[in-house]
Amino acid sequence: MPVYQHNLKDKKIDFNTILDKVRVFAPATVANMICGFDILGFAVDEPGDEVKMYRVAEPGVRIRSIVGDGGRLPLGADRNTVSACVKMLLNDLGILQDIGVEIELIKHMPIGSGLGSSSASTVAGLFAINALLNNPLTKDELMPYCVEGERLACGHGHADNVAPALMGGITLVRGGADLDIVKIPVPKELYAGIVFPQVDVPTRDARQLIKEKVLLKDAVTQWGNIAGLVAGLFQEDYDLISRSMQDVIIEPSRAILIPEFYAMKEIALAHGALSFGISGSGPSVVAVSKGPEVAELVTTKIQDHLSANGIESFKYVSAVNVEGPKVLSFND
Amino acid sequence: MPVYQHNLKDKKIDFNTILDKVRVFAPATVANMICGFDILGFAVDEPGDEVKMYRVAEPGVRIRSIVGDGGRLPLGADRNTVSACVKMLLNDLGILQDIGVEIELIKHMPIGSGLGSSSASTVAGLFAINALLNNPLTKDELMPYCVEGERLACGHGHADNVAPALMGGITLVRGGADLDIVKIPVPKELYAGIVFPQVDVPTRDARQLIKEKVLLKDAVTQWGNIAGLVAGLFQEDYDLISRSMQDVIIEPSRAILIPEFYAMKEIALAHGALSFGISGSGPSVVAVSKGPEVAELVTTKIQDHLSANGIESFKYVSAVNVEGPKVLSFND
Numbered sequence: 001m002p003v004y005q006h007n008l009k010d011k012k013i014d015f016n017t018i019l020d021k022v023r024v025f026a027p028a029t030v031a032n033m034i035c036g037f038d039i040l041g042f043a044v045d046e047p048g049d050e051v052k053m054y055r056v057a058e059p060g061v062r063i064r065s066i067v068g069d070g071g072r073l074p075l076g077a078d079r080n081t082v083s084a085c086v087k088m089l090l091n092d093l094g095i096l097q098d099i100g101v102e103i104e105l106i107k108h109m110p111i112g113s114g115l116g117s118s119s120a121s122t123v124a125g126l127f128a129i130n131a132l133l134n135n136p137l138t139k140d141e142l143m144p145y146c147v148e149g150e151r152l153a154c155g156h157g158h159a160d161n162v163a164p165a166l167m168g169g170i171t172l173v174r175g176g177a178d179l180d181i182v183k184i185p186v187p188k189e190l191y192a193g194i195v196f197p198q199v200d201v202p203t204r205d206a207r208q209l210i211k212e213k214v215l216l217k218d219a220v221t222q223w224g225n226i227a228g229l230v231a232g233l234f235q236e237d238y239d240l241i242s243r244s245m246q247d248v249i250i251e252p253s254r255a256i257l258i259p260e261f262y263a264m265k266e267i268a269l270a271h272g273a274l275s276f277g278i279s280g281s282g283p284s285v286v287a288v289s290k291g292p293e294v295a296e297l298v299t300t301k302i303q304d305h306l307s308a309n310g311i312e313s314f315k316y317v318s319a320v321n322v323e324g325p326k327v328l329s330f331n332d
Numbered sequence: 333m334p335v336y337q338h339n340l341k342d343k344k345i346d347f348n349t350i351l352d353k354v355r356v357f358a359p360a361t362v363a364n365m366i367c368g369f370d371i372l373g374f375a376v377d378e379p380g381d382e383v384k385m386y387r388v389a390e391p392g393v394r395i396r397s398i399v400g401d402g403g404r405l406p407l408g409a410d411r412n413t414v415s416a417c418v419k420m421l422l423n424d425l426g427i428l429q430d431i432g433v434e435i436e437l438i439k440h441m442p443i444g445s446g447l448g449s450s451s452a453s454t455v456a457g458l459f460a461i462n463a464l465l466n467n468p469l470t471k472d473e474l475m476p477y478c479v480e481g482e483r484l485a486c487g488h489g490h491a492d493n494v495a496p497a498l499m500g501g502i503t504l505v506r507g508g509a510d511l512d513i514v515k516i517p518v519p520k521e522l523y524a525g526i527v528f529p530q531v532d533v534p535t536r537d538a539r540q541l542i543k544e545k546v547l548l549k550d551a552v553t554q555w556g557n558i559a560g561l562v563a564g565l566f567q568e569d570y571d572l573i574s575r576s577m578q579d580v581i582i583e584p585s586r587a588i589l590i591p592e593f594y595a596m597k598e599i600a601l602a603h604g605a606l607s608f609g610i611s612g613s614g615p616s617v618v619a620v621s622k623g624p625e626v627a628e629l630v631t632t633k634i635q636d637h638l639s640a641n642g643i644e645s646f647k648y649v650s651a652v653n654v655e656g657p658k659v660l661s662f663n664d
Binding site for chain 1: 504507543553572
């Protein structure tokens, strides 16, 4: 049963209430949440992407500039995911011919990091255009456009990054294309210690490593872990979360792409992380921790280890972001 | 991490407080809960097995009688699962040579029904001996003996029936042999409409039908459903429970053993059941329903259909049993 089906033609846009400009932040996301391949994910407070959006006189949607992408993202309005999604939304609202919009995209995280980089940009862009139009759409109504953005960016229209990026918190995506998105409660002390080693792991390659068939007994172990994780999150039972957050299906295939993965895992668990695994398709790794101190300690130790092995890295220590995207300013 | 590890030698049994007799009920159980193969299960108020246990002068454990098994269960104390588990427990307590126990087993459900028949008997027996001894063990401490009983009865030491039978309510069993058992909240209006068609499906045959490998994409669908079901149970969200309680892995293989399965499913869903599927390894089927009226209607319609096709059946309409086993009497 499709949960997201909307007819945007019914929306009346009042051109008198459209804003001049808006500046929006959307969070990075940790897809899979270690044991929930393709269904679970959570948003973090840091990093995240920003979109500045301006209403201009000349109709159409244009990218004004992109900062922080190292020149890798296309500037053409139909090829850039952010502008393409904004165009799609304006078209479905029936106002694409009537409004001029220019976009500045400020990327605060690298592309191909496994942190939902494209999702953060897409969600920021769609949240920005909705804010600029004085919020005619609910988040549920924005969601299909976010998923479409993922399809444009990755060739894979999945919601496991855009769902937490847009909804905030921890999300479950079930039912595949039906987009049945369920919010899962966030235990207060749940922190992510993220380390992004400076190596390149394209999502497509990471997907190709995954086997098409899995042993039923492994699948049973995995769904027991997923059920345990969901129960642990509802009950704020950090021990259960820790016992359950183990991936016996995907990690064994993908870890090979990430240098020092098992050494990092050993360090994380030895220093008190609840769990450690790959963020999305990597190469970023995440130490899910109880409290910021553990996340801080673990990421420091991991960076030391990587550095000793000649691998540069970034780190982020963050609570789970429960808000999703937000307007930073209407004047800047 | 094994959650159940106990040293029963430390328990001191006070022979002065041992009771003369006790009569115990333990509930039938619906293993798998449709989408959670080998990890989820719930207990029902009806049917269930009874054990009457008597302290006698002559040391040793003996089966006095078995009622309702059609003569299929062994009476020898080492071969009968109930007495064998009681002996094992008394041995671990170091008092097997010092106490005499006689058992009457009253079966209220058929063997091989898919309703956890052997589990109900085993749990009743172990709960009874614990009650007779004035409750020296917690349920957690009784659990490994219940699992051992399953191993004796089915050749498969799994907790998916004994966990809900002993703990009551809805249980998650994760971590395989580690016996990590998690109680999941029971929505107040959750009812089971169970129909047991009079056909024979041995558990071993039902297991053999299951494929050793499954498609990853099906496994992802399944674990999305399991996560949705657990979330739905915590949130008392009957729509989410209904959407999630679907089995794409096991049902397609096992349904073939159950005559009229898909016709029954159609009837159940057409008459308002939240979900319909196989109870354990069948042939019993279960219509999970909101409220007793729907469960009553659905099971009546299914029985009518089976009857029209020349298949006799039993039915049970029951709330989820949240208590587990209970003492019925100390005098009877």
